[in-house]
Amino acid sequence: MRKVYENDPVHLPEVVRCARLLADKGLTVAFAESATGGRLCAEFTLAPNAGAFLKGSIVCYDACIKHALLGVPMAAIERHTAESSEVTRLLALGLKNCIDADIYIAVTGLTHPGGSESAAKPVGTMFIHLLDSRGEVSLRKTFEGNPETIVLQTISEIANHLIRHF
Numbered sequence: 001m002r003k004v005y006e007n008d009p010v011h012l013p014e015v016v017r018c019a020r021l022l023a024d025k026g027l028t029v030a031f032a033e034s035a036t037g038g039r040l041c042a043e044f045t046l047a048p049n050a051g052a053f054l055k056g057s058i059v060c061y062d063a064c065i066k067h068a069l070l071g072v073p074m075a076a077i078e079r080h081t082a083e084s085s086e087v088t089r090l091l092a093l094g095l096k097n098c099i100d101a102d103i104y105i106a107v108t109g110l111t112h113p114g115g116s117e118s119a120a121k122p123v124g125t126m127f128i129h130l131l132d133s134r135g136e137v138s139l140r141k142t143f144e145g146n147p148e149t150i151v152l153q154t155i156s157e158i159a160n161h162l163i164r165h166f
Contacts, residue, residue, distance in 0.1 A: 012043055012152065018159035019047030019054075021166055022103075029162075030101035031057035032070055032091040034082065035109035035126060039151050040158065055101040060091065070094030081116035083108045085138050088127040096131065104131040105158060111147035126154045130161065137165070 022029060031041050041057030044050060058069055063082045066072040071094040072087055080086040091106035109126030110117050117123055128139040139161065143153040 012156055012159065014156050014159040014163065015043050016047050018162045019044060019050065021163060022053035023049045025166060027103060027166070028053050028055050028101040029103040029105060030055040030095055030099040032095040032104070032106040033057055033059050034061050034066070034091070034107060035111050036107050036151050036154060037061055040105075040107060040155050043155050055099050058095065058098060066091060066094075069098070071097065083110050083116045083121070083125070083127065085127045085129070085140060088129040089136070089138060092129040092131040092136070102132060103162070105129070106131075107154060107158070109150075109154065111150045124150050126150065126157075128154070128158055128161075130158075130165070137161070 033040050038057060038059045044054050060066045060070055063077050066077065066082065066087065067074050070091050072090040076090055077087055088106045088108045091108065092104045095104045095106060106129045107126065110121065110123045113123055122142065124143045126141050126143060128141070130137045139157070141154070141157055143150045145153070
């Protein structure tokens with residue numbers, strides 16, 4: 001079995017740095033993932049000492065899961081769309097009721113054509129909401145590339161934001 005190192009090209013280096021920071025500070029994190037489909041949690045799971053900081057993730061790709069598991073009102077999804085800052089915030093708040101952690105991060109967005117795609121919200125638009133004891137931060141980023149590239153850029157953005165935040 002191969003040992004994992006920080007400069008291992010399989011891992012996003014910012015995730016490894018973020019993981020170390022979270023573990024060193026004794027902070028825990030939980031995710032609610034729509035557009036990232038579990039990849040966010042998977043990347044953090046691969047970081048050394050993941051058990052010290054990672055609580056888990058709820059993958060809520062379909063709107064009915066956002067509603068049933070995380071309590072997002074269907075009216076909010078219909079009004080704002082499943083890929084919106086409003087719904088992403090509600091996912092983070094709902095996650096807080098499901099998993100005990102210090103930091104809650106929710107992600108929605110468009111990695112493929114379709115959904116709520118529009119000129120104002122093109123493919124690559126990603127919504128991130130972070131919630132902790134100090135407050136809330138809502139991010140909207142637009143990335144380019146194929147779906148995997150968009151997801152990886154989103155994960156990098158989350159890790160770098162946490163590094164700056166803490």
